[in-house]
Amino acid sequence: MEKNIFEKIRDEEEKADIVYRDDYITAFKDIDPNAPVHILIIPNKTIASLNDIQEEDSSYLSNILLGAKKIAKQFNIDKTGYRLITNCGSDGGQEVPYLHFHLVGGLKLGKMISLSKTEKKRFNEYKSL
Numbered sequence: 001m002e003k004n005i006f007e008k009i010r011d012e013e014e015k016a017d018i019v020y021r022d023d024y025i026t027a028f029k030d031i032d033p034n035a036p037v038h039i040l041i042i043p044n045k046t047i048a049s050l051n052d053i054q055e056e057d058s059s060y061l062s063n064i065l066l067g068a069k070k071i072a073k074q075f076n077i078d079k080t081g082y083r084l085i086t087n088c089g090s091d092g093g094q095e096v097p098y099l100h101f102h103l104v105g106g107l108k109l110g111k112m113i114s115l116s117k118t119e120k121k122r123f124n125e126y127k128s129l
């Protein structure tokens with residue numbers, strides 16, 4: 001099967017601005033940033049999404065959190081604060097089928113969840129059920 005874009009970046013077959021790498025994770029700048037600091041952190045093992053993690057992946061997962069802390073310090077946002085997000089599946093807004101965490105910061109981040117008018121209406125209908 002053809003590799004997806006993050007597998008190619010991990011294997012250095014596609015260019016990316018890699019800012020951190022160790023035995024477990026690779027981190028690179030998002031191509032279309034939403035904040036002054038917008039880094040994507042991936043495990044060095046192909047895992048499609050949070051739905052696909054297994055017990056044996058725990059070293060990758062803990063190193064994503066430890067890496068996020070190091071990268072936040074590297075980009076001087078550890079004191080001001082930041083957000084670490086993973087999108088899972090279609091409703092979660094996941095575009096690339098490779099587990100990744102967005103590390104974003106460098107300005108005051110807005111609301112955590114921003115719904116379109118249609119989704120807000122759906123949610124209000126759901127609440128009144």
Ligand code: 5GP
Nearest residue numbers: 005016028029030031032087093094095096
């Ligand atoms: P998702 O929506 O799956 O959580 O996030 C995918 C992210 O990957 C998006 O923020 C998008 O800008 C980023 N992205 C997609 N293609 C590339 C690429 O080729 N290189 C880099 N550096 N980021 C990418």
